[in-house]
Amino acid sequence: MSIGEALLLAAEQGQTEQVRKLLKEGAEASYQRDSDGVSGLMVAAQRGNAAVVAELLQAGAPWNALDRKGCCAGEYADAAGQQETFDQLVLAGVQAELILGAVERQEARLGRPSAGPDTYLEQRLSGDAERLMDEQGRAVMMAWEGPLMEAHAHAICQQGADVLNVGFGMGMVDTALQSRQPASHTIIEAHPDVISKMKDAGWDRKPGVRIVQGRWQDVLPQLQTFDGIFFDTFGEDYADLREFHAHLPQLLRPDGVYSYFNGLAADNPFFHAVYLQLVAAELHALQGLTTQYIQLPIQMDDQVWKGVSNPYWKLSHYSLPLVHRDDAARQDNS
Ligand SMILES: C[S@@+](CC[C@H](N)C(=O)[O-])C[C@H]1O[C@@H](n2cnc3c(N)ncnc32)[C@H](O)[C@@H]1O
Structure with missing residues (x-):
């Protein structure tokens, strides 16, 4: 032996x-x-x-x-x-x-080279009321996430707030934000097909809405500060999310609320549990932000993934992140 x-x-x-x-x-x-x-x-x-x-x-x-x-x-x-x-x-x-x-x-x-150009933004997108798909059969966004988007909008937006959403997709979170009558509503979107659909649907003519076209990595310097921020992109990973988080101290007002689509390793309960704690620890240590997770049940039929090459969700619950500045969180608790 x-x-x-x-x-x-x-x-x-x-x-x-x-x-x-x-x-x-x-x-x-x-x-x-x-x-x-x-x-x-x-x-x-x-x-x-x-x-x-x-x-x-x-x-x-x-x-x-x-x-x-x-x-x-x-x-x-x-x-x-x-x-x-x-x-x-x-x-x-x-x-x-x-x-x-x-x-x-x-x-x-020290200048390590990046992983290379993103191919997602060069692909043609297609879809219907149920899903938005890329050329590789990957689902970019799906209608089953609608209740989650509603909950994210509720978490970050009160009437009269200035809100930012990164990633329009099927427009579900933006529709939910509009129904809460924000004072201003900024949307960053990089994909040309999504941008033309937004325009066809009249998003560029809605009062208070500003569409910022381009990758968030390139357009953030054009922006002011916000009461509520939501982040949900596609074809990016935790390194990108972490990079976005580095901008939060400049973007989020002192009493503001930040949330992101929490799909990190959502096909594996163990790795997902690691990410829950890792993101909260990094937001706290690096950005001075406190994270709470709100648990929401997920109900979906297996048929949802028919014809989808990236079945990205296998968990029974969704942990919706609610992120505040540490000092604001302390005031909330006092
Ligand atoms: C999952 S969808 C967003 C879904 C949206 N939350 C909803 O409620 O329908 C992701 C969106 O982010 C966009 N996107 C991907 N990478 C981006 C980037 N670097 N900057 C801005 N938008 C990006 C995609 O084109 C897509 O429209």
């Missing part, structure tokens, strides 16, 4: 001392069995063995390694109902990503 296999066996049998001894003797904490990709961290997570999980994490076992079926240790804990171990792994993921984020920001400052 190899030292890696011995480590896996000790982790499976919950022998913390033996795990520690093997690690000292040179066993790799990251060892994964050839046949199925299972690691010591996965089996310890499945058994809810916090001590073994802690030993392995401390010795450098990657919190997000996947077995051959694409499952990580957090999913093993989740499937076995090991909530404490699930939370232990979420924390490990958040800590690792906070450190990684700091490293990435350092590299960005």
Whole structure:
């Protein structure tokens, strides 16, 4: 038996001392069995063995390694109902990503080249009342998200507010914002097909509405400050969202409210849980903002994904982020 296999066996049998001894003797904490990709961290997570999980994490076992079926240790804990171990792994993921984020920001400052041009904005879009699709069969926006958009509009807009929405899509959040009679309503949209649909529907002639055409990355310097901000783009990832968040101190008024479409890793409950804590921790540490999540149930029929190449939602609940400045949040609580 190899030292890696011995480590896996000790982790499976919950022998913390033996795990520690093997690690000292040179066993790799990251060892994964050839046949199925299972690691010591996965089996310890499945058994809810916090001590073994802690030993392995401390010795450098990657919190997000996947077995051959694409499952990580957090999913093993989740499937076995090991909530404490699930939370232990979420924390490990958040800590690792906070450190990684700091490293990435350092590299960005050193001039690391970007990932390359975005192809989404060059594709023709098509759609109907149910969905907006790109040429690759990816759903850009879907009608089942309507109640969520209504809740986001409710969260960021009161009558007479100055609001900003980034990403028009099917116009659901903007329609919900209009019904709340904001004083001004700025919409940033980058896709030419979406912009021409907005114009066909008369959005450029609505009182108080200003359409800012272009990528938010390019047009933000033209903007003032807002009472309410909502962010929901497509074809972007957490690095982009984090970049947008860096602008919030300049865009959000002292008592303002910010929210974003919370679809980060929404096809995986464990990675989604890591993002919930990671985004809140980064908004707090880097931007001085406090995040609360409002839980909303999701009801959808599997038929919704028929013909869609990116079924991006698999969770039973939606965590709607409500973000305030720390000082405003303190006043709310007092
Ligand atoms: C998911 S949809 C928004 C859906 C919208 N919240 C609704 O209620 O219908 C995303 C939109 O963001 C736009 N978009 C993507 N990247 C963008 C960027 N960098 N700047 C501005 N808009 C962008 C897309 O063209 C698309 O219209």
